[in-house]
Amino acid sequence: MRLWVVIPAFDEERSVGATLRRLAEQTDTAFSLVVVDNGSTDGTARVVKEFAAETTAVDVRIVHEPEKGTGAAADTGVRHAIAAGATHIARTDADCLPHRGWVAAVKRAFGDGLEMVSGPLLPRTDEFPLKFWERRLLPAVIDVAALFGRFRPGNQDPLFLGPYVMMPGCNVAITAGLYERSGGFPRTRIEDVHEDRALVNRVRYVTDAYGLREDVVVYGSVRRLRAFGLVRTLGWYADHRYKPDIVDIR
Numbered sequence: 378m379r380l381w382v383v384i385p386a387f388d389e390e391r392s393v394g395a396t397l398r399r400l401a402e403q404t405d406t407a408f409s410l411v412v413v414d415n416g417s418t419d420g421t422a423r424v425v426k427e428f429a430a431e432t433t434a435v436d437v438r439i440v441h442e443p444e445k446g447t448g449a450a451a452d453t454g455v456r457h458a459i460a461a462g463a464t465h466i467a468r469t470d471a472d473c474l475p476h477r478g479w480v481a482a483v484k485r486a487f488g489d490g491l492e493m494v495s496g497p498l499l500p501r502t503d504e505f506p507l508k509f510w511e512r513r514l515l516p517a518v519i520d521v522a523a524l525f526g527r528f529r530p531g532n533q534d535p536l537f538l539g540p541y542v543m544m545p546g547c548n549v550a551i552t553a554g555l556y557e558r559s560g561g562f563p564r565t566r567i568e569d570v571h572e573d574r575a576l577v578n579r580v581r582y583v584t585d586a587y588g589l590r591e592d593v594v595v596y597g598s599v600r601r602l603r604a605f606g607l608v609r610t611l612g613w614y615a616d617h618r619y620k621p622d623i624v625d626i627r
Contacts, residue, residue, distance in 0.1 A: 378484060380408040381463040383454035385447055388627055389471035390420040392598070394428065395503075399474045401434040405481040409436040411457055412471070415450040416443050421471075448565035448572030451546065455561060459553045467550035469595055474501055475548075476594035483550045483593055492555040492586040493577075495544035496593025504598055529616070532578060539585030546573030548595035551580070559583045568624050571614070600626045 382400060386393050393412065400410060412425045422439060429437035442453040455466050467483050469475050476482070486494040499516060532541040546562075559579040562572045580587055602610050604626045605619070612619030 381458035385450035386471035387415040393471040413454040446566035470547035472598040537581040
C-alpha cells in the first residue's frame with residue numbers, strides 16, 4: 378500500500394502549519410504528503426516549503442493549482458499522487474487536525490476491504506476557546522446534514538449500488554483505482570458544488586465497498602460555523618440554500 382495524503386489549501390498561512398505538524402506526528406508515518414496551493418495570496422506556500430525542508434518524518438511536496446476551487450485543487454492533488462505511484466489516497470484540509478492514529482485507521486479500513494472510507498468530524502479545541510455548546514454543535518450539524526442527505530432527491534437513483542453516506546472532504550480516503558473508475562472529485566468551486574458529496578455519489582454508481590469507521594477521526598475548524606451561525610450553516614450544507622458573500626472564512 379502506497380498511501381498519499383492530499384491537502385488543498387487557499388490562504389491558510391495561519392493554519393496549515395498545525396495540520397502539517399499533526400501529520401508528521403502520526404503513529405504511522407509511512408505515507409507521502411502533497412499540499413495543493415490553490416492560488417494563495419498569503420504565505421501558505423512559504424510555510425509548506427519551510428516545513429518540508431525541516432521535517433524528516435514524512436515526504437512533503439507542494440504543487441500549484443491556479444484554478445480556484447476545492448474540487449479542482451483536491452482533484453489536482455489526488456491525480457498528482459496517483460501519477461507518483463499512490464495506490465491509496467487520503468484527504469484532509471489545511472484547517473484540520475487528523476487524530477494521531479488517523480493514517481493507521483485509514484490503512485486498517487482499506488485492509489478490511491473498503492475502497493472508500495470516512496469517519497467522525499469533531500471540533501478542534503485548540504483553535505478557539507470553545508464553549509460547551511459549541512463542542513456539541515459541529516457534530517450535531519453534521520448529523521443533521523447526513524440525515525438530510527439520505528432523503529435529498531439528488532442522492533436518489535435506482536442505479537446506485539449502495540446507500541448515501543456523508544463523507545466530509547476533510548476526512549475521506551479512497552483507492553486510486555476507485556478514484557479513476559468513478560471520475561474523482563469534480564473540478565468545481567465549493568460555492569457551486571459540494572465536491573465531497575459529488576464524489577460519494579460518483580462512487581455509488583461503481584461500488585458499494587465504502588463506509589464509515591469510528592476510528593478515522595479528524596478535528597475540524599469551527600470558524601465557518603461561528604461566522605454563519607447555526608441556521609445559516611445548515612442552509613449552506615443543504616444545497617447552498619444559504620450562500621454568503623464571503624465563503625473563504627479566515
